[in-house]
Each structure stands twice: as structure tokens, then as C-alpha cells.
Amino acid sequence: MKQGLLFPDLEKEKRLYPRAVNVASVPQRSPFRYPGGKTWFVPTFRRWMRSMQSKPSVLVEPFAGGGIISLTALFENLVERAVMVERDEEVAAIWQAVVNGHANWLARRVLEFNLTRDNVIRELSKRYKDCKAVAFQTLLKNRTLHGGILAEGSGFLKHGENGKGISSRWYPKTLARRFENLSSVAPRIEFICGDGFQVLHKYARRQDVVYFIDPPYTAGGKRAGQRLYKYHQVDHERLFGICERLKGDFLMTYDLAEEVKQLARAHSFEMKPIAMTNTHNAEMTELIVGRDLSWMTDAPTIREKRAAYRTRAKKIRARSDKEK
Numbered sequence: 001m002k003q004g005l006l007f008p009d010l011e012k013e014k015r016l017y018p019r020a021v022n023v024a025s026v027p028q029r030s031p032f033r034y035p036g037g038k039t040w041f042v043p044t045f046r047r048w049m050r051s052m053q054s055k056p057s058v059l060v061e062p063f064a065g066g067g068i069i070s071l072t073a074l075f076e077n078l079v080e081r082a083v084m085v086e087r088d089e090e091v092a093a094i095w096q097a098v099v100n101g102h103a104n105w106l107a108r109r110v111l112e113f114n115l116t117r118d119n120v121i122r123e124l125s126k127r128y129k130d131c132k133a134v135a136f137q138t139l140l141k142n143r144t145l146h147g148g149i150l151a152e153g154s155g156f157l158k159h160g161e162n163g164k165g166i167s168s169r170w171y172p173k174t175l176a177r178r179f180e181n182l183s184s185v186a187p188r189i190e191f192i193c194g195d196g197f198q199v200l201h202k203y204a205r206r207q208d209v210v211y212f213i214d215p216p217y218t219a220g221g222k223r224a225g226q227r228l229y230k231y232h233q234v235d236h237e238r239l240f241g242i243c244e245r246l247k248g249d250f251l252m253t254y255d256l257a258e259e260v261k262q263l264a265r266a267h268s269f270e271m272k273p274i275a276m277t278n279t280h281n282a283e284m285t286e287l288i289v290g291r292d293l294s295w296m297t298d299a300p301t302i303r304e305k306r307a308a309y310r311t312r313a314k315k316i317r318a319r320s321d322k323e324k
């Protein structure tokens with residue numbers, strides 16, 4: 001049986017929303033090549049931030065991963081501070097090292113390291129307590145393991161780019177420059193190795209805070225998050241519930257799955273499709289969820305039979321109309 005399209009109106013002969021962003025046009029500021037990384041989302045993120053009436057003071061990113069969105073917000077002065085939260089201790093080691101003032105140490109270490117398969121294996125077999133040394137190990141893994149995947153079961157790059165194998169994603173000068181640049185924004189980052197949910201609760205009442213929420217995609221569809229991340233279990237229902245209580249605005253990115261759409265409907269959030277290109281250069285559609293996505297003028301709001309995606313403002317207006 002042929003599977004029906006999720007958004008038949010959007011996917012007929014002519015697309016109604018823009019093509020995927022060419023990520024080459026976006027400054028790469030993160031030292032990670034991160035599975036599920038959101039470099040492609042940067043232009044949309046900028047538009048969201050610029051659509052706000054007043055500049056928020058803080059961006060909270062409760063599932064920070066490679067952190068490209070927080071870094072963009074800091075480098076482009078879209079916020080004063082970023083709070084980045086990541087549960088994976090290895091990923092966290094890099095952010096902790098940067099925040100603790102070791103970005104230049106990491107830059108030097110990258111330039112000194114002679115990347116051969118034997119040297120990588122030797123370095124990764126060492127047990128370090130020093131956070132910056134663990135950070136360097138994480139970087140090595142991220143740059144030499146297939147797909148940058150740190151989760152258990154990942155293997156070394158075999159052929160890589162241009163048949164260069166294990167070193168095909170190791171660009172020492174570029175990586176060193178990224179670390180050096182990071183040292184300039186490090187004082188504006190608060191990094192927490194912990195649970196993004198707790199941090200959302202902590203900031204929930206602040207009006208000057210905005211949230212970029214990019215959880216592992218495990219709420220249906222291909223359940224991609226399970227093989228990509230060590231920590232992939234997320235209570236998506238609870239996450240949507242917390243989002244409803246946030247005083248500041250938020251955006252969530254999800255895969256385009258029925259479960260996600262149902263959650264968004266249940267919480268009266270808006271959704272819009274967005275095109276992205278995956279690592280295999282295949283164009284895919286993901287889902288943006290938020291309270292009010294009217295600033296995304298070039299993408300249609302998804303409205304299905306149950307037109308339940310009302311923003312809080314619209315709900316209040318409807319209620320007071322009723323009461324009149």
C-alpha cells in the first residue's frame with residue numbers, strides 16, 4: 001500500500017516552503033561535527049531572534065550538543081549570555097574546558113597532534129582526570145569516528161573524505177582557529193553538565209530568556225536519536241508540558257512524526273515544516289514547533305482538519321470575545 005503524504009498540500013507539484021539552506025554559507029563556529037547538528041537552522045534562528053520586540057538577555061539551550069545555535073547567538077550578539085546544558089559527559093568536557101579558559105590550550109593541542117590511526121588509539125586508551133585532556137579525547141573521537149557519533153558501537157572512519165580515512169575530518173588549523181575564537185565568547189557561556197529539564201524549570205519564570213530546544217529525536221518516526229546519542233531517552237510529553245509554562249518564547253525542532261504533531265496539537269502550539277539537507281545530501285523535512293510562528297513568513301503553518309494550533313494570544317483573545 002502506498003503511504004499517504006503527511007502534508008499533501010505542501011508536497012504536491014510545487015513546494016510552498018523554501019529549499020534547504022546551503023550550510024556552507026553559515027559560519028561554522030563549533031569544534032564538533034555533531035550528529036543532528038543544527039547549522040542548517042542558523043538563518044531561521046537569526047530571523048526568529050530579530051523578529052522579537054526586545055532583545056532577550058539569555059538564550060537557554062537545554063540539549064546543547066555541538067552548540068551551534070548558542071555560539072551563533074553569542075558571536076552575533078543576539079543575546080548577552082547563553083546557558084548551554086548537555087548530559088553527555090564526554091561532550092560536556094569540551095564545553096567545560098572552553099568555559100574554564102582552556103580553549104587556547106585545546107587549540108595548541110590540536111596543532112601539535114600528529115593524527116595517525118596508532119596515535120589516536122594510543123591517546124584514546126589513556127585515562128585522564130583532567131577535564132581539558134578528556135575534552136581533547138572527545139574531539140579526537142568526534143573527528144575520527146564514523147558520523148562523529150560518540151555513542152557506543154561507533155567505529156573509525158574507513159574511507160572518509162577523498163579516501164583520506166581517519167584523518168579526513170581533521171582540519172587542525174580550522175579547528176585551532178575555532179577554539180581560539182571560542183575563548184572570546186567563553187566568559188558569556190554558562191555551561192551545565194546535567195539535565196536540560198531542570199534548567200528549563202529554573203529559568204521558566206524569566207521573561208528575558210528564550211529557549212532553543214533540540215531534543216534527541218525519539219518521539220516517533222525513525223527514532224534516529226537512539227543510535228546517535230548516549231543519552232537519547234527524553235520524556236517528550238513532559239517537555240511539551242514544561243514549554244507551555246515558560247514565560248519566555250521558545251522554539252523546538254523535531255522530526256516530522258505523527259507523535260510530535262499530536263503533542264503540538266495537544267498543547268496548542270504552532271508547527272511549520274522546514275527543509276534541511278542531511279549528511280547524505282538528501283533533502284528532508286523537519287518540524288519547527290513554537291507558540292507563535294507568524295515570523296516564519298515563507299513557510300505555511302500546518303493546519304489540519306482539527307485546526308487546533310492557536311497561539312496563547314489567540315486563545316486569550318478568543319476567551320475574552322466569548323466573555324464579552
Ligand SMILES: C[S@@+](CC[C@H](N)C(=O)[O-])C[C@H]1O[C@@H](n2cnc3c(N)ncnc32)[C@H](O)[C@@H]1O
Pocket residue numbers: 034035036037038039062063064065066067068069085086087088091194195196197214215216217229230231232233234
Ligand atoms: C539533537 S542533539 C542536539 C544537537 C545540537 N542542537 C547541535 O546543533 O549540535 C540532542 C542532545 O541532547 C543531549 N541530551 C539528551 N538528553 C538530555 C538531557 N536530559 N539533558 C541535557 N541534554 C540531553 C544528547 O546527548 C544530545 O547531545
